[in-house]
Amino acid sequence: MIEINADVEAIIKEAILSFVATVNEDGTPSLSPKASLTVRNGVLYFADIASPQTIRNLRRNPAVEINVVDIFQRRGYRFKGRALILPPGDDEYLTIADWVQATNGLEYPVDHVAKIETTLITPLLSPxxxxxxxxxxxxxxxxxxxxxxxxxxxxx
Known part of the structure; x- marks a missing residue:
């Protein structure tokens, strides 16, 4: 697993919105926006707040690609890897769920947390x-x- 460095973490915090790509059962791509992408101890996580298709896809095929771009800096990163769906009650799950609810409010349900085993990080630069x-x-x-x-x- 590739550890996330300080610049990558800063872009994730500043951009807020990221896009998670998974593979549907029929082999077509599925793209889902996430405002819950975060880094803890050099590892990427995101919460499933309203993305049951993303979780179904990852349970069947854990391949994932995530893009995050700061629209004002016109730069970001692409992450490739494999997702692990953490069980409720797991310490990492609770850390991310607590963060989501502290950031957004208790009305935001955290149905699942995905931990990303990052295998490749590449910079994204606009023209x-x-x-x-x-x-x-x-x-x-x-x-x-x-x-x-x-x-x-x-x-x-």
């Missing part, structure tokens, strides 16, 4: 990073996309 000539700084990219999305950064 804003790759093709700009001359290259732009991360701050320039961030400011450009705050404007593009009509977001006023608190620091401005």
């Amino acid at each position: 804003a990073h790759v093709f700009a000539d001359p290259p732009r700084s991360q701050d320039e990219i961030r400011i450009t996309y705050y404007r593009k999305y009509g977001v006023k950064h608190i620091g401005e």
Whole structure:
């Protein structure tokens, strides 16, 4: 398993929304948004709050890919690996469930927690990073996309 470093963890926290891809029974892809992706002790986890198809798919085929991109930094990461569905009452399950409910409120049910055995992490960079000539700084990219999305950064 590949351990998650500080930059990856920071992107996950800042981006908030990630997308989890699994494989349906008929072999077609299934993509599910998650706002519960988190890192604990260098390991990825997400909670199943309202994604029964994701859990069914992972029980049958634990292959998973997760993408997380900070829309303002225009960068993120792709994770490939295998998911383990943790049983309720497991210490790791409780840690993630407690975090989800502390963050979102007790009305958010945590039906399952998936622990990801990460086998590959690759950076995702938008063309804003790759093709700009001359290259732009991360701050320039961030400011450009705050404007593009009509977001006023608190620091401005």
